[in-house]
Amino acid sequence: MLQSKLFGKTRKDISQDEKSVNAELLTRAGFISKQMAGVYSYLPLGLKTYRKVEQIIREEMDEIGGQEVLLPTLQAKSLWDQTGRWEELEPIMYQFTDHHGTKIGLGATHEEVITDIVKQYVNSYKDLPIYLYQIQNKFRDEKRAKSGLLRGREFVMKDLYSFHDSEEDLNKYYKITHQAYLKVFKRLGLEAFSVEASGGAMSKHNSHEFMVKTEAGEDITILCNSCAWAQNKEIANVKAGDKCPDCGKKVEEAKTVEAGNIFHLGNTYSKGMDLKFTDKDGKQKEVIMGSYGIGLGRVMGTIVEASHDKDGIIWTKTTTPYQVHLLNLAKSDKRKKEANKFYMSLKEADIDVLHDDRDISFGKKLKDADLIGICLQIIISDKQEEIEFKIRADKTTSLISIKNVIDEVKKYYS
RNA sequence: CGGGGUGUGGCGCAGUUGGCUAGCGCGCGUCGUUUGGGACGAUGAGGCCGGAGGUUCGAGUCCUCUCACCCCGACCA
Secondary structure, eight states: OBTTTOSOOOOSOOOTTOOOHHHHHHHHTTSEEEEETTEEEEOHHHHHHHHHHHHHHHHHHHHTTOEEOOOOSEEEHHHHHTTTHHHHTTTTSOEEEOTTSOEEEEOSOOHHHHHHHHHTTOOBGGGOOEEEEEEEEEEOOOSSOBTGGGBOSEEEEEEEEEEESSHHHHHHHHHHHHHHHHHHHHHHTOOEEEEEEOOTTTOSSOEEEEEEEOTTOSEEEEEESSSSOEEETTTOSOOTTSBOTTTOSBEEEEEEEEEEEEEEEETHHHHHHTOEEEOTTSOEEEOEEEEEEEEHHHHHHHHHHHSEETTEEOOOTTTOSSSEEEEEOOOSHHHHHHHHHHHHHHHHTTOOEEEEOOSSOHHHHHHHHHHHTOSEEEEEOSSOSSEEEEETTTOOEEEEOGGGHHHHHHHHHO
16 A cells, blocks of 8 residues: 555644543544544544454454354334333433334344344254354443543444353353453453453343453453452452452452453343243253453554554554555665565565655654554665664664565564 | 533644734645755645624623533443
8 A cells, every 4th residue: 555645644733632542643643533522433544453353353253153243233112122121221322213203222232133033043952052243333322432442432343142052051152252252352462361240231140351451441450460360340359459369469450441241141131032942851941142242443442552652553463554664765766666666576475565655754754654553664765775674662673685575574473 | 410621724722801904833735955753945825713692882802502522520231
């Protein structure tokens, strides 16, 4: 991609109203644009990163047997009345009446819709288990949208729902998703850990949240640094300085962002919506459910919160919008031609590269590159025959010959 | 939803006790000189001051209402 053609510009300034680090950097770097409080557009650069996050999550969901679906956003009140949640979610759900006089809500979550569908296809224990997921917008009329991408009113979420013939089977799958979630966050380059949590309004059963430590976090986690024990402060019986229930060492408090969660739903929804199956013994039983969510925008925002410096964003290897940011400083026609040829050869080698071919000062190119945060910066100039191979994270630079670049890039990302 | 704050060219801001033609920086156009950490000079375009109403000879400045955004808190599948 030629940067001269890239839609969106970097900015030096942003309103002092914007206090959130992720919103400031992502806006200044041209990844997102705010439409209204808690509602953002993704610009070309932002969508590149978003797609990478999405693909990692999709692959891991497929890996544990998930099948992707796409559920509607418009949902009738009558559906929600089956579980009584139309009233329960009224404070947070966008609800309105259409021209036919039908009461409609924008999907704040999709348990009712998915359960209604599954009901149409499940009769026997032979039809179970079922794992369905989608990656789709959710709408929540948050009392206070804040922290940029961390708490929006319209946001994309991956939600997986599992349907089982027994608690035991759910427990088994719950553990599998738990592992899959850890893998997702690891692949994204986030240091996430799971904590025990209350199910909140979603579920009265146990659940886990996947937390990332950052000052921008809204949650407080009590955790043990000696072992893996951690609980959300909301449900913790111990406080900072107390002994860890598992290993006896002192526990501490940390601010965290909840990047994902998994819930035991049990029979809450199957009971309300009469989702039953015939078991081996010929008896009708309620389907046992679980649900598992990850907020994609929140993940992007969290990466920025967890990985940036005074100059800008530092993307992780798997979420960098482009693999290489080629900074073309050549002035002589000969060198310019070489730079273009070099750009083409990178593309031919299947390396995703953003080529800063703009006719602007070098200082601005470097500032922009640091702000945008692509993992590798490759600088080509008249100064020397070699190119500079620069790692954004620590700004270490090495001179290497052009013919070795492709190998070095592939090595870096392998 | 309670408390606090802010709305002025594309972006960031200034504008005193109301006063004349609404300023500055960035960005943008043109010309020239530049080119290794957001270059410089010249020149030019662009705003009716969030919106509505009111007070006044006169309102960006005062009053009322309203919309929006940000921060703290409460809330948070």
